[in-house]
Amino acid sequence: MARPGAWPPEPAPLPVPVPDNHTHLESDAGDEPRSVERRIADAVAAGIDRMVQVGCDIESARWTAEAVTRHPELLGAVALHPNEAPVHAAGTHASGLGYDEAFAEIAALARAPRIRAIGETGLDYFRTDETGRDAQIAAFRDHIALAKELDLPLQIHDRDAHADVLDVLARDGAPTTTVFHCFSGDAAMARLCVDRGYYLSFAGTVTFKNAHDLRGALAVTPLERVMVETDAPYLTPHPHRGAPNSPALAALTMREIARVAGVALDHACEVVSATTERIYGSW
Numbered sequence: 001m002a003r004p005g006a007w008p009p010e011p012a013p014l015p016v017p018v019p020d021n022h023t024h025l026e027s028d029a030g031d032e033p034r035s036v037e038r039r040i041a042d043a044v045a046a047g048i049d050r051m052v053q054v055g056c057d058i059e060s061a062r063w064t065a066e067a068v069t070r071h072p073e074l075l076g077a078v079a080l081h082p083n084e085a086p087v088h089a090a091g092t093h094a095s096g097l098g099y100d101e102a103f104a105e106i107a108a109l110a111r112a113p114r115i116r117a118i119g120e121t122g123l124d125y126f127r128t129d130e131t132g133r134d135a136q137i138a139a140f141r142d143h144i145a146l147a148k149e150l151d152l153p154l155q156i157h158d159r160d161a162h163a164d165v166l167d168v169l170a171r172d173g174a175p176t177t178t179v180f181h182c183f184s185g186d187a188a189m190a191r192l193c194v195d196r197g198y199y200l201s202f203a204g205t206v207t208f209k210n211a212h213d214l215r216g217a218l219a220v221t222p223l224e225r226v227m228v229e230t231d232a233p234y235l236t237p238h239p240h241r242g243a244p245n246s247p248a249l250a251a252l253t254m255r256e257i258a259r260v261a262g263v264a265l266d267h268a269c270e271v272v273s274a275t276t277e278r279i280y281g282s283w
């Protein structure tokens with residue numbers, strides 16, 4: 001039995017390379033830290049040759065803006081996460097930045113050529129309680145407006161807030177391209193998202209044994225609307241749940257996507273890769 005913080009073995013490489021739609025390389029959950037270079041190299045070896053690096057607090061957004069200029073495998077997304085925005089709004093953020101200053105910095109970082117998405121933004125009713133809700137909604141709306149202004153895709157974080165996320169998007173009007181990162185709804189919600197033109201990105205959660213509803217959602221989503229991600233270092237796919245995650249393991253989730261979609265793995269990889277490049281532009 002591997003130690004809980006031990007790195008899982010490298011997965012078998014995919015037949016056609018695919019991008020990881022959402023990862024946090026600035027975070028490393030392993031017992032023995034692995035460098036960003038090592039984790040990128042492992043990903044490339046597994047057929048995950050491009051990654052969208054998501055910086056969703058002030059510090060990691062700054063890190064992301066710099067990292068994407070150093071690593072050709074990375075494009076970036078920046079935002080104030082729905083659990084970060086209320087802390088800025090309350091004036092208690094460790095950075096000392098109030099919400100307006102923090103959001104202005106995100107908006108400035110988002111203008112760099114290799115920052116290709118606004119995210120992750122949305123609503124999180126799991127980790128932020130009622131007192132932070134108004135600030136979350138206000139920040140979500142600001143990020144929607146910013147994505148439209150810069151004509152960038154929006155990456156949505158939706159945790160236990162499906163109805164309100166869909167409602168805010170409908171009321172404000174979603175940006176041209178809206179992607180649900182780590183989609184967590186059921187088949188009915190997936191159909192609704194597809195009808196509205198949104199994209200669904202599936203994380204390791206879709207490989208979990210008990211994830212029947214999530215696989216049901218994937219099964220009703222046209223493959224052309226599907227992306228794959230790790231959300232590393234979180235949400236490590238089966239059979240390595242509990243171990244640290246890294247972009248290489250998107251290869252395991254990609255295999256599950258092909259299996260649930262009922263198509264050959266190389267075809268699934270080609271479609272998902274083409275979709276991801278269409279959305280973010282070429283690396």
Ligand SMILES: [Zn+2]
Binds near residue numbers: 022024
């Ligand atoms: Zn994330």
